[in-house]
Amino acid sequence: MTDTKTWARVKSPWVLHFNSGACNGCDIEIVALLTPKYDVERFGVKLEPSPRHADVLLVTGCVTQQCAERLKAIYEQMPQPKFVVAIGACACSGGVFEGNYNVVGGVDKVIPVTAYIPGCPPRPEAILDGVVKLLNALNPPKPKKQPKQAKAPEVAKPEAAVAQAAQGIVEEEKQVAK
Amino acid sequence: MIGLIKSTFGDKVQIQLGALGAAAITANNGLHRDVLKTMLAADEKTGITAITGLDLGAIIGVYYHIHTSNVFVTIKTEVTKENPKTQTIVDLHLGAAFHELEVADLLGVVFEGHPSPGHFVLSENWPEGIYPLRKDVKANEIKLVPTPASEEIQLPENKRLVKIIIGPQHPALLEPEKFAVTVDGETVTKVEPRIGYVHRGIEKAAESRGYMQDVYLMERICGICNSCHAYGFVGAVEKILKTQVPPRAEYLRVIALELNRLHSHLLTLGHACLEIGYETVFQYFWRDREPIMDLIELTSGNRVYSSLMTIGGVRRDLKDTDIPKIKTTLEELRAKLPFYRQIYENEPTLKLRMKNVGVLSKQDAINLSCVGPVARGSGYDVDVRKDEPYSAYAEMPFKEIVYTTGDTWARMNVRMDEVEESINIIEYAVDNLPKGPFRLELPRSVPAGEAIHRLEAPRGELFYYVRSNGTDMPDRVKVRTPTFANIPSFLKTAIGESIADVPANFVSLDPCFSCTDR
Numbered sequence: 054m055t056d057t058k059t060w061a062r063v064k065s066p067w068v069l070h071f072n073s074g075a076c077n078g079c080d081i082e083i084v085a086l087l088t089p090k091y092d093v094e095r096f097g098v099k100l101e102p103s104p105r106h107a108d109v110l111l112v113t114g115c116v117t118q119q120c121a122e123r124l125k126a127i128y129e130q131m132p133q134p135k136f137v138v139a140i141g142a143c144a145c146s147g148g149v150f151e152g153n154y155n156v157v158g159g160v161d162k163v164i165p166v167t168a169y170i171p172g173c174p175p176r177p178e179a180i181l182d183g184v185v186k187l188l189n190a191l192n193p194p195k196p197k198k199q200p201k202q203a204k205a206p207e208v209a210k211p212e213a214a215v216a217q218a219a220q221g222i223v224e225e226e227k228q229v230a231k
Numbered sequence: 232m233i234g235l236i237k238s239t240f241g242d243k244v245q246i247q248l249g250a251l252g253a254a255a256i257t258a259n260n261g262l263h264r265d266v267l268k269t270m271l272a273a274d275e276k277t278g279i280t281a282i283t284g285l286d287l288g289a290i291i292g293v294y295y296h297i298h299t300s301n302v303f304v305t306i307k308t309e310v311t312k313e314n315p316k317t318q319t320i321v322d323l324h325l326g327a328a329f330h331e332l333e334v335a336d337l338l339g340v341v342f343e344g345h346p347s348p349g350h351f352v353l354s355e356n357w358p359e360g361i362y363p364l365r366k367d368v369k370a371n372e373i374k375l376v377p378t379p380a381s382e383e384i385q386l387p388e389n390k391r392l393v394k395i396i397i398g399p400q401h402p403a404l405l406e407p408e409k410f411a412v413t414v415d416g417e418t419v420t421k422v423e424p425r426i427g428y429v430h431r432g433i434e435k436a437a438e439s440r441g442y443m444q445d446v447y448l449m450e451r452i453c454g455i456c457n458s459c460h461a462y463g464f465v466g467a468v469e470k471i472l473k474t475q476v477p478p479r480a481e482y483l484r485v486i487a488l489e490l491n492r493l494h495s496h497l498l499t500l501g502h503a504c505l506e507i508g509y510e511t512v513f514q515y516f517w518r519d520r521e522p523i524m525d526l527i528e529l530t531s532g533n534r535v536y537s538s539l540m541t542i543g544g545v546r547r548d549l550k551d552t553d554i555p556k557i558k559t560t561l562e563e564l565r566a567k568l569p570f571y572r573q574i575y576e577n578e579p580t581l582k583l584r585m586k587n588v589g590v591l592s593k594q595d596a597i598n599l600s601c602v603g604p605v606a607r608g609s610g611y612d613v614d615v616r617k618d619e620p621y622s623a624y625a626e627m628p629f630k631e632i633v634y635t636t637g638d639t640w641a642r643m644n645v646r647m648d649e650v651e652e653s654i655n656i657i658e659y660a661v662d663n664l665p666k667g668p669f670r671l672e673l674p675r676s677v678p679a680g681e682a683i684h685r686l687e688a689p690r691g692e693l694f695y696y697v698r699s700n701g702t703d704m705p706d707r708v709k710v711r712t713p714t715f716a717n718i719p720s721f722l723k724t725a726i727g728e729s730i731a732d733v734p735a736n737f738v739s740l741d742p743c744f745s746c747t748d749r
């Protein structure tokens with residue numbers, strides 16, 4: 054029965070998108086994910102308008118004072134089990150807006166976060182990678198002749214790939230500067 | 232116009248030619264209303280672009296940036312901090328209502344006689360008497376007061392009416408904003424906006440960062456029209472520095488700004504279809520937007536935040552080997568346009584949901600100081616690229632698109648035609664790219680001074696005011712974004728129409744709240 058439940062969860066995660074004060078950069082990249090070039094629906098991911106039907110909450114933005122209460126309310130309305138993915142540098146830590154007077158800074162200051170996808174904004178591929186990694190973490194490949202894993206392994210962050218890409222850009226810039 | 236003011240008011244006002252537009256007119260508190268009245272009477276296209284509030288020590292400066300059909304002027308007035316009161320100008324010009332609310336919220340200027348005072352960008356539980364843009368307020372010392380239990384929602388007195396709250400989290404909104412729509416049956420009778428959910432205090436943050444850091448901060452006001460924001464700031468700083476950017480840099484900037492416009496318009500044209508439930512066309516538009524994103528990446532190295540603009544030019548040159556790729560991509564997009572035109576012109580679904588929906592008359596567009604495609608869809612021909620060419624736009628061959636019907640359909644078709652014009656501009660710029668350097672080395676600190684910069688962002692006129700005090704950080708940065716100027720038009724056109732038409736009407740403004748709130 055547990056296996057069936059996990060199977061169902063992994064094959065059709067319904068996601069809810071909430072903008073907690075983002076600049077639209079990450080939001081547009083999330084919408085781009087749903088369109089033909091990236092087509093995240095092939096993994097069964099569907100954008101869902103109501104928090105009561107959603108499994109995964111995708112949060113973008115630096116969490117402004119006005120949005121903090123609302124974000125908490127939305128999280129509480131979601132049924133268990135629920136996962137929160139913080140998308141973009143602002144959602145991960147507050148980004149460039151950290152310390153501003155109307156900004157709480159970072160989604161994890163308000164609600165627990167399952168996975169972080171950094172970037173400003175992260176490329177659609179990075180978001181896709183993060184979502185797939187989250188799904189794999191829910192359904193880890195079962196090791197043979199060993200007792201079942203008690204805990205799901207930590208969700209790996211696609212930071213390494215992004216950092217590598219960022220390194221590439223920096224190097225390119227250096228060349229241009231030369 | 233300036234001659235008229237000189238002859239009418241004589242010595243009562245000081246006129247400084249060439250500052251902050253064509254001229255800066257300093258008038259005493261109270262007299263500024265008479266100056267504005269004279270201007271409104273002399274030119275029917277006079278309107279308010281922005282109101283800037285400034286903390287100048289013991290006094291608060293209030294600058295009214297006024298556009299007319301041929302000149303742009305700034306009326307300067309001031310109030311004291313002990314008694315920060317001035318009379319509202321909403322009775323003279325309706326388009327000033329939101330601007331006054333913002334200055335009142337952020338600087339504590341009291342506009343006596345304003346029809347709907349109250350918090351506008353700050354939250355309801357904001358502490359009394361603290362105004363974030365005043366210099367003595369430290370960002371980290373503000374403590375919010377708990378929200379009172381009897382929070383907001385006031386039900387309409389007439390029991391026949393129903394109030395529908397849309398937002399802050401709503402399927403039809405990509406961004407968190409709240410609209411309280413009062414309906415009588417299915418007819419909308421009142422719309423009350425509550426913005427500020429995306430207010431991040433960027434204008435205050437800019438005062439504590441260096442000029443180069445501010446370029447990137449300003450870019451992050453909006454993820455869609457990011458190049459425009461970066462250029463708005465850079466342009467104003469370059470005016471204070473009095474520098475001339477090399478021609479190659481100007482051309483590269485035009486290419487970046489137009490690529491920005493292309494992807495923004497394609498995004499909106501698709502999004503409008505999604506709002507009326509026509510998802511197929513939405514998917515088509517977004518499919519064809521991706522090659523443009525690839526071009527932005529090709530020219531700037533990044534998909535969304537191009538970070539191309541910098542003080543003194545651009546950060547990256549265009550390689551000759553990239554030009555064929557740009558041209559073929561644009562050619563492919565151009566070939567697809569007749570198909571989309573035909574959808575917008577012939578598709579019965581689109582016609583039913585967009586024609587004669589949200590009609591805005593030309594006179595209303597002028598009275599509310601609308602900008603961009605919203606104004607041009609109503610026959611009000613404002614386009615900063617034509618009216619006051621900046622960068623290399625004076626050399627670019629393109630048409631100003633104007634439709635006269637003023638409905639949602641016209642506003643979307645302005646964007647459709649502008650897509651083609653943008654393609655023409657980029658092709659011309661790529662073909663005639665001047666040789667030479669693409670960047671100047673400029674000092675990091677900026678001499679004391681102030682400047683404004685206006686440019687045509689995808690959503691309309693974007694306005695920047697930058698004031699420098701001679702250090703390496705700006706004293707004040709003011710941004711007036713196009714959606715801010717266009718929301719009043721939605722509040723007007725939604726009334727009397729069906730509640731079902733609200734999303735289509737609203738999205739035709741191409742609303743962007745991260746810009747509006749900052």
